[in-house]
Amino acid sequence: MKHPLSIFVPANRRKLLVAAAVFGVAIALVDLWAEHYISLGLLYLFPIMIAAGFLSRRTIIIIGLVCAVLDFSNRPENETPIHFLFSCIAFAGTGLFISELVRNRYLVLQQHADELADQIKQRREAEERLNILVESTPTAIVTIGLDGKIVRCNQTAQRLLAPEAQSLRGQSINDYLCALQPVVPMPPSAISRAPSHAGRFTKREQQVLSFVFEGLANKEIADRIGVSESSVKATLHLLFAKTGTHTRTQLVRIALEQHKREL
Structure with a gap:
């Protein structure tokens, strides 16, 4: 199951911002048409939550204030300014909360990616050092696959086992080392x-x-x-x-x- 915040990726940025804008405008028009009969202020949270993953803190606060103004303008005249303040806090706070969740998830994924890249780099460096050691050692070293075929060998093994023949790679080890052959x-x-x-x-x-x-x-x-x-x-x-x-x-x-x- 995918994480709910996995939709907030750069590839979806444009789609989600357009969807949030269309959704916000639609809510404002319906709220204006309904006037004081139905309060649709709660619905403004959804476009804010959709867009918050890609917007800065300042932009989120501004959008929260705009939504609070739209919501307050369509409320009955007996609504007090304290309701407007609560609306501002609710809209902006929700957007900032979603923004921090997305940001923290990105930081965790980035840290994991950096650790994975560092492990891959260390593994490659270790393989390179091992290859240098294998090629420079005077000891014959041969790597054999499950089928008995020679997978890798260093120059010493090549000179020792088949100096005049073709490369040992791909050859059967039974042709070169008696000790590893079945007793036949x-x-x-x-x-x-x-x-x-x-x-x-x-x-x-x-x-x-x-x-x-x-x-x-x-x-x-x-x-x-x-x-x-x-x-x-x-x-x-x-x-x-x-x-x-x-x-x-x-x-x-x-x-x-x-x-x-x-x-």
Whole structure:
């Protein structure tokens, strides 16, 4: 249910002021026509209440005096000035009361809107600081959705898990992290292909593979071995070709399976 004061919004200002003016003029004409037979002074409260939400205090008092004069002029001659005073107080007081109600409601809503805007601003600032922290940290950070797809990842995770592949976003985490996969053995076809192409790794390939186990990026592996980064990439391509894999995680898994078979 809407609040009764919710009609006093800027969009309704013109409509309500016109309605109050028409209503006030209609009451004055009917009151003039009825003369002393019927007192319609109470009806002047309605146009004042309608217009008070958009008028200043001074204007409300002036309109209250005008309505009191119209009401008093159509009363019997035996009416005393005290009645005129009471009419002025009633009309102006009612308008000022409605005006204060509307003003207080506006202040409360404005305060609530300011608090909400401040909360949104603080949340955005916190998200920005978090994004900066995530991107600048040397730790690989990955956000996973309920469907197991990677929603977000930082540069460290991209370099660690798939330096040569496309962006991790939208990819299944099962393709990169064995620890998060269900306990399901690898397809026999994938394991059977490995020994037929693997053969024996060269010393350089064994070095690169050991550093891949440690989670080092290509540049870091190149610094450790003392070769160029392109040489490391070439060695990785040879390892991928020998093992029939496409990612570092798959390469590590194939190597582990081979090691188990040798044992």
